Amino acid sequence: MITRKRVLRTDGSLWQHLRAPRVPYRRLTQDQHADVLIVGSGITGAMIGEALSAVGFDTVIVDRRGPAQGSTTASTALVQYEIDTPILELQQKIGKQNAVRAWRRSRLAVTSLHAFFGGRGFAAQPRDALYLAGNNLGPRDLQRECELRQAAGLESLFLARKALRERFGIDHGGALMGFGNTTINPREITARMLMRAQDFGARLYAPVDIVDVSRVRSSIVAIDRNGRRIRAKYLVLASGYEFPKMVPAKGHKVRTTWAFATAPQPRKLWPEQCMIWEASTPYLYARTTPDGRVLCGGEDADASDKLDRPEVIERKVARLQAKIGRLFPKLDTTPEFTWAARFGETSTGLPMIGEVPGHRNCWAALGYGGNGITYSRIAAEIIRSALTGESDPDADLYAFKR
Numbered sequence: 001m002i003t004r005k006r007v008l009r010t011d012g013s014l015w016q017h018l019r020a021p022r023v024p025y026r027r028l029t030q031d032q033h034a035d036v037l038i039v040g041s042g043i044t045g046a047m048i049g050e051a052l053s054a055v056g057f058d059t060v061i062v063d064r065r066g067p068a069q070g071s072t073t074a075s076t077a078l079v080q081y082e083i084d085t086p087i088l089e090l091q092q093k094i095g096k097q098n099a100v101r102a103w104r105r106s107r108l109a110v111t112s113l114h115a116f117f118g119g120r121g122f123a124a125q126p127r128d129a130l131y132l133a134g135n136n137l138g139p140r141d142l143q144r145e146c147e148l149r150q151a152a153g154l155e156s157l158f159l160a161r162k163a164l165r166e167r168f169g170i171d172h173g174g175a176l177m178g179f180g181n182t183t184i185n186p187r188e189i190t191a192r193m194l195m196r197a198q199d200f201g202a203r204l205y206a207p208v209d210i211v212d213v214s215r216v217r218s219s220i221v222a223i224d225r226n227g228r229r230i231r232a233k234y235l236v237l238a239s240g241y242e243f244p245k246m247v248p249a250k251g252h253k254v255r256t257t258w259a260f261a262t263a264p265q266p267r268k269l270w271p272e273q274c275m276i277w278e279a280s281t282p283y284l285y286a287r288t289t290p291d292g293r294v295l296c297g298g299e300d301a302d303a304s305d306k307l308d309r310p311e312v313i314e315r316k317v318a319r320l321q322a323k324i325g326r327l328f329p330k331l332d333t334t335p336e337f338t339w340a341a342r343f344g345e346t347s348t349g350l351p352m353i354g355e356v357p358g359h360r361n362c363w364a365a366l367g368y369g370g371n372g373i374t375y376s377r378i379a380a381e382i383i384r385s386a387l388t389g390e391s392d393p394d395a396d397l398y399a400f401k402r
Helices: 044-053 087-094 096-119 137-153 161-168 186-201 310-327 367-388
Strands: 034-037 059-062 127-130 158-160 174-183 202-205 211-214 221-225 228-239 252-262 274-278 282-286 294-302 337-345 354-356 362-365
Touching: 034 044, 034 221, 044 059, 044 186, 044 211, 044 362, 044 367, 059 186, 059 228, 087 096, 087 137, 096 174, 096 367, 127 221, 158 161, 161 174, 186 202, 252 310, 274 362, 282 310, 294 310, 310 337, 337 367, 354 367, 362 367
Parallel strands: 034 059, 034 228, 059 202, 127 274, 228 362
Antiparallel strands: 127 174, 158 174, 211 221, 221 228, 252 294, 252 337, 274 282, 282 294, 354 362
16 A cells, blocks of 8 residues: 555535535546556545646546545635744744745635636635634734734734724634635535546546555556556655655644534624634634535644544534634534544645655645645646646745655
């Protein structure tokens, strides 16, 4: 096996119960040849597959489960440019210039995604974001962060307690407001992206469990559990939190997050329906859906082998209910859906995207933290540029360290 297999999520997420297009796929019954083999058909694999097939690459996508059946279905899909690590902290890790570049690239990625979705008739909801003061960054820190973002050309607004209460009804120490994000149904968007890739000629096979990868002259040969071979010039590993064994894992760890969704309650939602997240550990994140539900997640903890323990899910969800209930006392926080999921994070909060050291023409695209979908877009752009002979100006930010 070329990836470390994991139970990625429990059943019960909201997206499993909402209709999404059925993505056609085939069983792998004979050997295949392609320009590019992508391992993983979640939202990262779908975005990369669409981007590469759209510019003429003969693309094969495989998945050991099936389309969007891994972590994608567990995502709460807050597609925002504000990355998990504030500029205030990130500049201490990678330098101010690089920190600003990373934030600007995330802003560009979200802007591009929103335009992409809108231009193709994909359902996406424009949303601003509220970053609440917490135990990591207090009100004064948020004011400084606001100044750094504004200096970087990222329009932001600091709201002190009174302004926050008057505009949003939130009685809290302060918040930083960001603009121009979006929310989506990740399962539906992934399905539509995969179908676009197929329209451009991509082939999707499942279930396919790749167990070995080798190089034969100028080609990469992947072998599945049944002995079928896929020969390609390029291999792209988009297997998410099932970390590829050939990829350096330094600075990476897998954690667990919990989430719940309420029944529709459009009359009780907060003003402007901003995304909500917290500068705290563990932190809270929340959004609304087009039919008026509240999605809320957080209470992150180190990964446990027992992802589906009912008593843990119940306890974590109860804490999330209490937190969101304190912010918005009028909400009905009764869960209609509850679930738990794995997610990965790095020491900087930036993803790993690049050619795998020591493996020529083998690329990995592994989005992490609370910005997985934003990073999926960046991965598609970086890999498309590299394979078409172009140079992405920000690729060094995400490359594997040699």
